[in-house]
Amino acid sequence: MNKKHIVLPFLLLSYLGFSQITFNGCHPLFEDQDYTFNNVGTDETGRHIFETTPIIGDNSCGALGSCEFRLSWNDSNNRWEFIADSGNGDFVDPYLMFTNTSASTPNPPSLTLGTWVENIIISEGGCDGNLTTSNTVLTGDVQDTVLSIIDNQLSNEIQLAPNPAHTHLSIIGWKDKIQHLKIYDVNGKLVLRTSELSGQIDVSYLPNGMYFVNLFGPDTTLIKKLIKQ
Known part of the structure; x- marks a missing residue:
């Protein structure tokens, strides 16, 4: 596991920590197992980027062949995106699996904020519809509210x-x-x-x-x- 925080030993106000998201769902395409996303950076809007790590291009799973995922905000399309790597670990030409237009910040929305919509063009409906609490686990550093x-x-x-x-x-x-x-x-x-x-x-x-x-x-x-x- 790649810890993304640093210690400032001369400040008592600092601490070592990390942020993670756990996903388990869409079993027709992905194995029935927990996938752990780690915070790997922050984009220009202040939103965090999460990836399953380490990205090595050979995390075999289910129908896609490689289960390496990223959760990040697409500012051009005003939405959060759940994408899957195409198999070589670089997220070039990835598969867009799910989208959520809830503008939560700094972390992605939970299953109860907005709707994680299945991209049936890629999945061909294989995820049994949108992600919900009945077919998916999405826990950790996700958000239930947006700025009012x-x-x-x-x-x-x-x-x-x-x-x-x-x-x-x-x-x-x-x-x-x-x-x-x-x-x-x-x-x-x-x-x-x-x-x-x-x-x-x-x-x-x-x-x-x-x-x-x-x-x-x-x-x-x-x-x-x-x-x-």
Whole structure:
């Protein structure tokens, strides 16, 4: 298993962890077994990308011949996609198995959020219809809710300052709305977790580049882009 987070030993606020999704379904095409997706990165919208790992091109299973999967957001088509590799482990010309238009963020929707629609052009109906709790297991870092209108208003109220940041970062407008935050790099690595939001947050150790700041409140999750210079 490929752990995608790193430890910052000089910060007590950091920790080692990983995020995973477990899938078991569509048995006419896939073997009746659990397939584990690991978070392998973050796209430009702040959404996480999950893949069954390691990708080696020879995970034999069922009718497709190779069960190596990816869950990711397709921003051009405004949907989450469940794709299967065509057999060589590089996800070039993959099979599009299922889609879900629920714009959950940062993780894919669960079986109860939106609908995971079967692509019958590829499956020829072999998955017995759309993915549901009666024919599929999809657990782990999936989401049951999306941002509401209130969340969008809150996103406008809460700001990162300065942004771009050089040495320190402050969260403006967070009080009584946000309880803690996590910062990820573009590869999905967790570089900081903290609930100390009243003062300045030290980001001087971060390499220059783009980051995603996940802000967590009692009933909401917001994502902000941060540029470190």
